[in-house]
Every structure is written in C-alpha cells, then in structure tokens.
Amino acid sequence: MPIGCPTNFLKRKYSVIFGCLETNHMAYKKLPGFYPDQEEYQPGEELKDYLEEIYPPKSMATFDEMDNDLRADGELKNLVYESSILYILRRLVTTTEHFFRLNGENKIATNTALRYYLRNYTRYSDEQVNKLSKLLLPCMDTARNNFTDGDKNIAKQQKKYYQWACFVCGKEMNETTSATADHFWPRAMGGLSNSGNLRMVCQICNNNHKKDYINQADYHYEEIAISATDYKHYKGSGHPKIYEVAVFAKSNYCCEVCQEPAYRVGELTVGRIDLKDGWHYLNLAAFCLKHKPE
Ligand SMILES: [Zn+2]
Ligand SMILES: [Zn+2]
Known part of the structure; x- marks a missing residue:
C-alpha cells in the first residue's frame, strides 16, 4: 500500500x-x-x-x-x-x-x-x-477546539513530508500560495483539531473542500446534477473547482490507475473511467497527468 x-x-x-x-x-x-x-x-x-x-x-x-x-x-x-x-x-x-x-x-x-x-x-x-x-x-x-501548538507543529511537518504538495489536488504549494490546514472530518460534525484529522491543502482546495462535508456522498447530490451539457460548457474554462474536489474525494485523493496519492504524483485531473461512457459522476475519477485517459 x-x-x-x-x-x-x-x-x-x-x-x-x-x-x-x-x-x-x-x-x-x-x-x-x-x-x-x-x-x-x-x-x-x-x-x-x-x-x-x-x-x-x-x-x-x-x-x-x-x-x-x-x-x-x-x-x-x-x-x-x-x-x-x-x-x-x-x-x-x-x-x-x-x-x-x-x-x-x-x-x-x-x-x-x-x-x-x-x-x-x-x-x-x-x-x-x-x-x-x-x-x-x-x-x-x-467545533470549539482550536489548534494546539503541537498540532501547528505537525502541520509544519506535513508540509515538509508532502513536499509542499496539496493533499487534495497534488499541486505544488509555496509560502505565498499559503498552505492551510484543513479538517478532513469537519469540526462542526465531530472532527478533532488534531494531527490525525488535519491535512495541508492549498487555499483553493480549502475553499472548495466544503466546510461541513464529510465525504463524497455529501457532494453527491449537489454535484451529480451537473449534466453533460453543463460539463462541456465548463470544460472550456476548466471544471468548476468544487466539482473537481468532489471527484478527487471520490477517488480518495489518489490516481485511479496507479493509486498513488496526489501529493506524490503531483497534479490530479478529472477524467472518465470508461471513455465510451459520458461525463457523469459515476463515470468520473481522479487521474495523475501520466495516467490521464485522454
Ligand atoms: Zn489543492
Ligand atoms: Zn497515476
């Protein structure tokens, strides 16, 4: 593993x-x-x-x-x-x-x-x-607990460990793109502010990793509704970020093919699992750039 x-x-x-x-x-x-x-x-x-x-x-x-x-x-x-x-x-x-x-x-x-x-x-x-x-x-x-100094330290270690790659999208972060600590199990839904529950993510992913969403099922009803037509529309200008985050959550922030996590393979992208099938949620997954299907 x-x-x-x-x-x-x-x-x-x-x-x-x-x-x-x-x-x-x-x-x-x-x-x-x-x-x-x-x-x-x-x-x-x-x-x-x-x-x-x-x-x-x-x-x-x-x-x-x-x-x-x-x-x-x-x-x-x-x-x-x-x-x-x-x-x-x-x-x-x-x-x-x-x-x-x-x-x-x-x-x-x-x-x-x-x-x-x-x-x-x-x-x-x-x-x-x-x-x-x-x-x-x-x-x-x-929901009321703040980070302890110990947790802040772990966050710093994580940045080093992930080599400044965002845990969600795999893109490189730097001091200026402000890596932020994100609660993977939302605080409001019973997630602790400790190192076991924090991941370093880029600002964009943090904004789109919805605050009280627990897993991909939470994105599901909201994001599955994007139809193929809408998708094409979005495709020209890039996917709506939240849709990407939903698909990345679905793939558990790993490439569908090599199963390597985003922070190790670099940038993830949304692609179709079966190229003969359409751009619907059940047919989408996260891929690293090397394994991007098209
Ligand atoms: Zn990111
Ligand atoms: Zn891959």
Whole structure:
C-alpha cells in the first residue's frame, strides 16, 4: 500500500457488497505513520459507525435494482446509503448544537434536553437514546477546539513530508500560495483539531473542500446534477473547482490507475473511467497527468 494513500478504499468499498461498510471510515484514518494519534477516532466517526449499526443496509431492494440497471457496481447504492446516514448524523448533531446553545453551552442541561427530545420526538429505544447522547455530546467540543501548538507543529511537518504538495489536488504549494490546514472530518460534525484529522491543502482546495462535508456522498447530490451539457460548457474554462474536489474525494485523493496519492504524483485531473461512457459522476475519477485517459 502506498504510504499516505488511504488504502485504495474506493476499490475495497465498492468491491465489497453492503454489510462490510465498516471500511468506509478508514478513508479518514489510514495516513502516514508519523501521525501520533492516527488510531484515535473522530467523535463524529464513532457516531457514524453507530448509525450504520442501527441502520445496516439490509433492505435496499429498489436501489439494488437501480444500481444494477445502471451497471454501477454498488456505487450508486452506496452513495444513497451514505447520504442518508450523513443526513441523520448531521440532523442529530445540529439538533444537539441547538440545545447546547439554548442551554448556555452547559453540557448537563444539554444532555437532559437532548434525551428528552430523542425520547419524545423520535422512536429510538432507550438503549439507543443513551448511546446516541453519549456520542453526540463530544461533537459539541470539536467545533470549539482550536489548534494546539503541537498540532501547528505537525502541520509544519506535513508540509515538509508532502513536499509542499496539496493533499487534495497534488499541486505544488509555496509560502505565498499559503498552505492551510484543513479538517478532513469537519469540526462542526465531530472532527478533532488534531494531527490525525488535519491535512495541508492549498487555499483553493480549502475553499472548495466544503466546510461541513464529510465525504463524497455529501457532494453527491449537489454535484451529480451537473449534466453533460453543463460539463462541456465548463470544460472550456476548466471544471468548476468544487466539482473537481468532489471527484478527487471520490477517488480518495489518489490516481485511479496507479493509486498513488496526489501529493506524490503531483497534479490530479478529472477524467472518465470508461471513455465510451459520458461525463457523469459515476463515470468520473481522479487521474495523475501520466495516467490521464485522454
Ligand atoms: Zn489543492
Ligand atoms: Zn497515476
């Protein structure tokens, strides 16, 4: 496995049929060994794992059918499932945030309000209410935690380690293009401000790596809607950056062919997996310039 390429997770993710979705969260974790806390889970990640436990994707017959008709090999179905899990996660986190603010950021009072809400406004069991509230409260801290000096140091080390290549697009950064630290698991959704969750990215990618997007499923509904016609229009003037970032996230910031991470192969570009097929999201991936299909 190439260092820093988060495990070719895409291949694994889509080759494994549902039921093995636990591989998904690895995308945020399997990074080079110098991260001292890489085994540490982000609070939002634990919440996501638990939601996947509550809602295992056992009955998605209709989506199976759609996926099969489009020969999407599980990708479409997985996006629908991921999006729904992320919707619930986001909704629970923002509801907790609401109670947190209402209660003057007092955790005990928030906990009481949250439990009351979950018991009376949802149909979660007592056990689920307990577990959910335990997982949700730590997510209130992450949005408020700032970088520590130690984390700032790690960010500096990362710049050196990645040889000033942006983790997302692979383009070279320098002192003046201002490399910035980006939270890969968003702070607002339970991502810690620590070295295990920070990547050095260029300013442009940071602006387009949407603040509270968790993974490619979050970009999915927004970006999949760009039609072939629009795409041609964009093609002349370059792709809209956010669309590129969505596709790079889909390929996990690695080249689809050599599976090397952007920061090692240099600039990534968007291309079609099957050249006979159109420019739709399911047929797009990130490629290094050497493996660019056309
Ligand atoms: Zn970049
Ligand atoms: Zn390549």
